[in-house]
Amino acid sequence: MMKNFKHIFSVILIFCSLLAGAAHFPQDKKIPNEINVGLATGDAKVLSSYFNQNVELVVLDNDNVYSKAQAQQIVTNFFNKFPPLEKNAFSIIHDSGKENAQYVIGKLKTEKGDFRVYFLLKQNDGKQYIHQLRIEQQ
Numbered sequence: 001m002m003k004n005f006k007h008i009f010s011v012i013l014i015f016c017s018l019l020a021g022a023a024h025f026p027q028d029k030k031i032p033n034e035i036n037v038g039l040a041t042g043d044a045k046v047l048s049s050y051f052n053q054n055v056e057l058v059v060l061d062n063d064n065v066y067s068k069a070q071a072q073q074i075v076t077n078f079f080n081k082f083p084p085l086e087k088n089a090f091s092i093i094h095d096s097g098k099e100n101a102q103y104v105i106g107k108l109k110t111e112k113g114d115f116r117v118y119f120l121l122k123q124n125d126g127k128q129y130i131h132q133l134r135i136e137q138q
Helices: 002-019 033-041 044-048 068-081
Strands: 051-059 062-067 090-098 101-110 113-124 127-137
Touching: 033 044, 033 090, 033 101, 033 113, 044 068, 051 068, 062 068, 068 127
Parallel strands: 051 127
Antiparallel strands: 051 062, 090 101, 101 113, 113 127
C-alpha cells in the first residue's frame, strides 16, 4: 500500500512540477533517438550513456537512487529477463515538459508482457540526461 502511494505521489509530483511553468520544453529539444533505440532493442549500454551520475530507478523490485554503473547493471538484468519483442518494441505515449526538463511516458513490449516506462530528462551542459527511470509491469 505504501509503495503504491509512493509511486502515485512521485508521478503526480513530476507532472505538477513540469506542467507548472508557463514555458514549454523547446520544440527543438527532442528526445534523443538513442534513448528510444536503447529501450526498443534492450540495449542498456546505449540507454545508460544518457544516465545522470545518479539515477532514481524503479525497475521491478529495485527502487532506489543508484550510480550510473549500478543502474546500467539493473537495466541489463531487466532486459536479459524481459527481452523486447521486436526492434520497434518501445513507443512513446506522451511527452511534455518545460525549459530544461522533459518527461516521457511510453510502452515497452517484451517477450513476457508489456511494461509502462516513465523517464525524466534534464538538460545539463547542452546534453539531456535521464534523472529518473521507471519500468513497471502493466
